[in-house]
Amino acid sequence: MQGITLIGFMGAGKTTVGKLLSKSTGMNHIDFDDKIVEEIGMTIQEYFDLYGEDAFREKETTVLKKYIDHGFVISTGGGIVMRPENRELLKQMKPVVYLETAPEVFIPRLKNDHTTVRPLVVSKSPEEIKQVFEPRISFYKESASMIVSTDQRTPEEITEEILTRLKQR
Structure with missing residues (x-):
């Protein structure tokens, strides 16, 4: 297996499931938000405030190109699918x-997550958050080779389903 890349909206569990997949497969886990923060030398919120969303999306593309096909479990940011590239x-x-x-x-x-600042949803109402999410749905589906529902499931159950389905390929 050359790697596993996880996509989905903020709060879908990409980092949590990514760490579990890493443990189960022995592949290193990379969280794109952490890598980007490391590269830009500031928080994502600060970067958004200074340079805007387009500059941040460009940085995501740079990181994506760097880790393509390197055998990692990758947890992407929720908006990575916004750029056609x-x-x-x-x-x-x-x-x-x-x-x-x-x-x-x-x-x-x-x-309930106070550990991460999410510039596109901070201080937004649930309805406003849905408006950020809905245009992305088709992009997630277009980009995915596997879709796994996370609703009402533990991270361990999700991880097990992914591993089971990958073995069946």
Whole structure:
């Protein structure tokens, strides 16, 4: 297996599942948000405030190109699918697993997560967060080679399903 790339909206569990997959497969885990923070030398919120979303998306593309086909478990940022170039790169990175999560599940997670600042949803209402999410759904599905529902499931159950489905390929 050349690696596993996880995509999905903020609060879908990409980092948590990524760490579990890393443990199960022995592949190193890379969290794109952490890598980007490392490269830019500031928080994502600070970068957004100074340079805007377009500059951040460009940085995501740079990181994506750096780690394509290197045998890592990769947890991408929730908006990586927003650039057409990124979607094309993701299609080359089999398997790409979309952690499909309903707003009713991820919105409470986002509201209760005080460890990460998420510039596109900070101080937004649930309805506004859904407006950020909905245009991305088709991009997630277009980019994924596997879709796994996370609703009402533990990270361990999700990880087991991914590993089982990968073995069946």
